[in-house]
Amino acid sequence: MRIYHSLLNATKFRRVFDFGEREVAHWFPGHMAKGLKQMRASLKKVDCIIEIHDARISFLWQRINPSFQESLDVRPHLLVLNKVDLADTSKNQSIMKRLEREGVRNVLFTDCLRQRDENVKKIVPLVTELIESGSRFHREEDRSYCLMVIGVPNVGKSSLINAVRRTYLKKGKASKVGGEPGITKAVLTKIQVCDRPIIHLLDTPGVLPPKIENIETGMKLALCGTILDHLVGEDIIADYLLFSLNRLERFSYVEKYNLEEPCDDIQHVLKCIAVKLGKTKRVKAITGVGNITVQMPDYSAAAYDFIRAFRKGELGKVMLD
Numbered sequence: 001m002r003i004y005h006s007l008l009n010a011t012k013f014r015r016v017f018d019f020g021e022r023e024v025a026h027w028f029p030g031h032m033a034k035g036l037k038q039m040r041a042s043l044k045k046v047d048c049i050i051e052i053h054d055a056r057i058s059f060l061w062q063r064i065n066p067s068f069q070e071s072l073d074v075r076p077h078l079l080v081l082n083k084v085d086l087a088d089t090s091k092n093q094s095i096m097k098r099l100e101r102e103g104v105r106n107v108l109f110t111d112c113l114r115q116r117d118e119n120v121k122k123i124v125p126l127v128t129e130l131i132e133s134g135s136r137f138h139r140e141e142d143r144s145y146c147l148m149v150i151g152v153p154n155v156g157k158s159s160l161i162n163a164v165r166r167t168y169l170k171k172g173k174a175s176k177v178g179g180e181p182g183i184t185k186a187v188l189t190k191i192q193v194c195d196r197p198i199i200h201l202l203d204t205p206g207v208l209p210p211k212i213e214n215i216e217t218g219m220k221l222a223l224c225g226t227i228l229d230h231l232v233g234e235d236i237i238a239d240y241l242l243f244s245l246n247r248l249e250r251f252s253y254v255e256k257y258n259l260e261e262p263c264d265d266i267q268h269v270l271k272c273i274a275v276k277l278g279k280t281k282r283v284k285a286i287t288g289v290g291n292i293t294v295q296m297p298d299y300s301a302a303a304y305d306f307i308r309a310f311r312k313g314e315l316g317k318v319m320l321d
């Protein structure tokens, strides 16, 4: 791998990203508020909450809807930081320390796509211990335990449920997994994940609307696939991705797409991607000698590929906090 001189490059990269006049207000569809209401109503049946976040944006854990957070505080709580295979794990220790300072003790980093993830195996013993060491209030009589998995869209809630089932029941998929946010629409399905002790999970519709304090937080969520791309715009997501890769000095895109050196100009990068992948389109051009058809780079297709490559971890592991 080529080494680029970061100091040299730093001088030619943007230090701040220009978000223009964008607004995040419409990025989260209306069904989320409805889901939140239903989740709150079901909380009385729940013994322990599993709150799942993307390990690349772990700071978001405390920024979910604050009124819902209050309801959560009374129950045992496990924080799962998922998609750790895509995250820069050198930061895990400092994240753990920060979370401990903030009073969060039960934290697991998981990769739910891995067949036998060690931390997925720890979930059942940990929640059993958490539930048995506290009071279950009016649920004392019930011998089975009920968990609720909550998180923002596309963070891997269904994948986590399937991974726990695979580990403890040796059963296949019960929850539909999707590449696009908002796949889990069936409201609060009860799924058995373990038979000793009997544990059920409520699969939520992926509708914890995060409290987005600023457009940059929204853009980080978009980059990680939490928001439907077309609501934000693939062109701006691709540009923010380039900005982030340069800021974090993740330059593997240079070799992958045959660039000469790290670059901060998204149009140039997309052009190189289009050329490398053969993504061109024919457009009509009017010239002095009549109409001709010319081959142009397909910038949209290139942006799509750039974003997908990042989400699959092909452009390096990152921590966007």
Ligand SMILES: Nc1nc2c(ncn2[C@@H]2O[C@H](COP(=O)(O)OP(=O)(O)OP(=O)(O)O)[C@@H](O)[C@H]2O)c(=O)[nH]1
Residues within 6 Å of the ligand: 082, 083, 084, 085, 086, 110, 111, 112, 113, 114, 151, 152, 153, 154, 155, 156, 157, 158, 159, 160, 176, 177, 178, 179, 180, 181, 182, 183, 184, 185, 205, 206, 207
């Ligand atoms: N790399 C990686 N991808 C994951 C992991 N967990 C889930 N995914 C992928 O993330 C995408 C979303 O996963 P889901 O399990 O459908 O997420 P969800 O939170 O249930 O999604 P919604 O129904 O939209 O709320 C899918 O493409 C999964 O394959 C993980 O640990 N690592």
